[in-house]
Amino acid sequence: MSVKVLEFKRPDEPHSAGEAICTHCKHEWVAVAPAGQRNLECPSCGSARGVFKWPFGPSVGDEGYKCNCxxxxxxIMRRGLQASGTVFCRGCGTEATGWFE
Ligand SMILES: [Zn+2]
Ligand SMILES: [Zn+2]
Incomplete structure (x- = not known):
């Protein structure tokens, strides 16, 4: 699951590349990883809490939501028998509320 040691088994294996940020230490770097991989290993702190910024991150002028952390x-997950989904922070796991207040 490392992005630093990336070995494609097939040359046409789809992959993603772009700006990434670590939700743990906030380090930013350009990562390459197999398409669909969700957790990127942070080259700074070594945790697997890096995520691609592009294309999901807000652009200049957009208002982004930020957890207290x-x-x-x-x-967005639906756990167990819950009727509806709940939003959880990817960085600290806290349930996020108050989106549109
Ligand atoms: Zn990090
Ligand atoms: Zn958080």
């Missing part, structure tokens, strides 16, 4: 990435 500083993370701007979130999962």
């Amino acid at each position: 500083g993370c701007e990435d979130f999962f």
Whole structure:
């Protein structure tokens, strides 16, 4: 699951490349990883909490939502028998509320 040691088994294997940011230490770098890989290994702190910024990140002028921990990435999950999905911070795992207040 490392982006530093990347070996494609097939030359046409789809991959993603772009700006990435670590939700743990906020390090930013350009990462290359197999398409669909969600967790990128941060070259700075070594955690697997890096994520691609592009194309999901806000552009200049957009208003982005940020967790109290500083993370701007979130999962939307439905756990167990819950009727609806809940948003969780990708950085600290806290349930995120108050989106449109
Ligand atoms: Zn990091
Ligand atoms: Zn958080």
